[in-house]
Amino acid sequence: MERYIYMDNAATTPVKKEVLEEMLPFFTEKYGNPSSVYKLGSANRVEVEKAREKVALALGADKSEIYFTAGGSESDNWAIKGAAYKYRDKGNHIITTKIEHHAVLNTCKYLEKQGFEVTYLDVDEDGIVKLDDLKRAIRDNTILISVMFANNEIGTIQPIKEIGEIAKEHNILFHTDAVQAIGSIKIDVNELNIDLLSLSAHKFFGPKGVGALYIRKGVRIDNLISGGGQERNKRAGTENVAGIVGLGKAIELAYENFEEKNKYIISLRDRLIEKIEKNIKYVRLNGHRTQRLPGNVNVSFEFIEGESLLLMLDLNNIAASSGSACTSGSLDPSHVLLAIGLSHEIAHGSLRLSLSELNTEEEVDYVVEKLVEIVDRLRQMSPLYEKIKEEK
Numbered sequence: 104m105e106r107y108i109y110m111d112n113a114a115t116t117p118v119k120k121e122v123l124e125e126m127l128p129f130f131t132e133k134y135g136n137p138s139s140v141y142k143l144g145s146a147n148r149v150e151v152e153k154a155r156e157k158v159a160l161a162l163g164a165d166k167s168e169i170y171f172t173a174g175g176s177e178s179d180n181w182a183i184k185g186a187a188y189k190y191r192d193k194g195n196h197i198i199t200t201k202i203e204h205h206a207v208l209n210t211c212k213y214l215e216k217q218g219f220e221v222t223y224l225d226v227d228e229d230g231i232v233k234l235d236d237l238k239r240a241i242r243d244n245t246i247l248i249s250v251m252f253a254n255n256e257i258g259t260i261q262p263i264k265e266i267g268e269i270a271k272e273h274n275i276l277f278h279t280d281a282v283q284a285i286g287s288i289k290i291d292v293n294e295l296n297i298d299l300l301s302l303s304a305h306k307f308f309g310p311k312g313v314g315a316l317y318i319r320k321g322v323r324i325d326n327l328i329s330g331g332g333q334e335r336n337k338r339a340g341t342e343n344v345a346g347i348v349g350l351g352k353a354i355e356l357a358y359e360n361f362e363e364k365n366k367y368i369i370s371l372r373d374r375l376i377e378k379i380e381k382n383i384k385y386v387r388l389n390g391h392r393t394q395r396l397p398g399n400v401n402v403s404f405e406f407i408e409g410e411s412l413l414l415m416l417d418l419n420n421i422a423a424s425s426g427s428a429c430t431s432g433s434l435d436p437s438h439v440l441l442a443i444g445l446s447h448e449i450a451h452g453s454l455r456l457s458l459s460e461l462n463t464e465e466e467v468d469y470v471v472e473k474l475v476e477i478v479d480r481l482r483q484m485s486p487l488y489e490k491i492k493e494e495k
């Protein structure tokens with residue numbers, strides 16, 4: 104196959120071979136329904152429980168606190184709607200941020216239509232939630248705080264421990280969308296005072312369409328999916344056994360050789376940032392320089408359309424993103440980039456390159472080489488850029 108460089112790991116990742124191998128038998132010979140009494144089924148129940156154990160271990164949780172879902176979006180919907188409806192009598196106020204994934208933002212917007220009130224916190228220019236703002240936003244009727252662990256566009260990592268402490272002090276439930284953080288950050292739900300946590304397998308070399316919600320023991324939320332008694336009566340539907348087994352294996356692998364892997368990805372990230380800043384003018388790094396995901400690079404090039412940049416990169420077999428997959432295809436600039444204070448023009452010239460352990464230094468160098476060429480070519484077509492050059 105032709106050379107292909109994949110730098111869109113925040114959108115999704117391939118399923119690792121070891122993960123696929125563990126999954127395969129459950130599509131064919133081990134097809135039993137985990138709820139059945141006969142061996143073909145009940146043996147699968149054991150496999151689902153083993154996977155639950157692995158997810159719990161990765162989070163410092165108990166296996167009884169892990170519930171399998173169909174991915175990050177479902178987990179976010181369940182956590183937020185489930186908490187909102189359960190505690191409706193106690194209060195109708197929810198606090199979240201302006202930079203959440205649409206799975207959280209649109210769930211909150213939906214709840215606003217149902218009579219809930221939502222405060223969307225601002226972030227600073229690096230994309231970090233201001234703790235004083237959070238404290239000030241808390242009211243007597245606040246029932247839930249939902250703040251993402253790490254941002255999918257700009258990679259900024261939030262002060263989750265401090266937020267967890269604030270939530271606990273005020274006796275408010277704390278949910279975090281940790282979809283981008285799993286496999287990149289070590290997480291202990293008890294140390295961080297997290298009550299609800301969403302994760303999704305396809306962001307860390309597991310299959311698409313499967314995820315989990317951590318629900319702290321003692322925390323009660325309403326069900327999202329009604330039906331049979333699966334997942335201890337909390338999430339109906341015949342278990343996605345192959346997917347769940349794949350999730351278990353993927354999360355186990357994600358935390359193997361963790362420090363070494365992270366060090367490598369950070370070195371690639373920093374090399375990429377350094378080379379872009381050194382070789383291309385009129386560029387800014389978005390997100391916090393150090394409090395950021397190991398694999399995330401997000402930059403804005405002035406005088407350029409991000410969409411044209413993506414198309415030209417694609418012609419060179421380089422896969423990247425201009426924001427989150429959900430926003431591409433629409434002409435509105437990313438809500439995250441606007442929230443950190445970028446103008447519409449600058450936000451439009453943004454590029455996200457998200458790295459994984461599968462990328463190499465050589466790929467980083469090649470991408471920078473191509474970027475220099477492409478950015479230069481696109482700028483030649485920009486009247487604004489010509490004007491700036493003349494003025495110099």
Ligand SMILES: *Cc1c(COP(=O)(O)O)cnc(C)c1O
Nearest residue numbers: 174175176204206255282283303
């Ligand atoms: C990808 C992503 C989601 C959605 O997860 P799916 O499994 O694709 O539904 C939610 N939140 C964040 C931060 C993500 O990156």
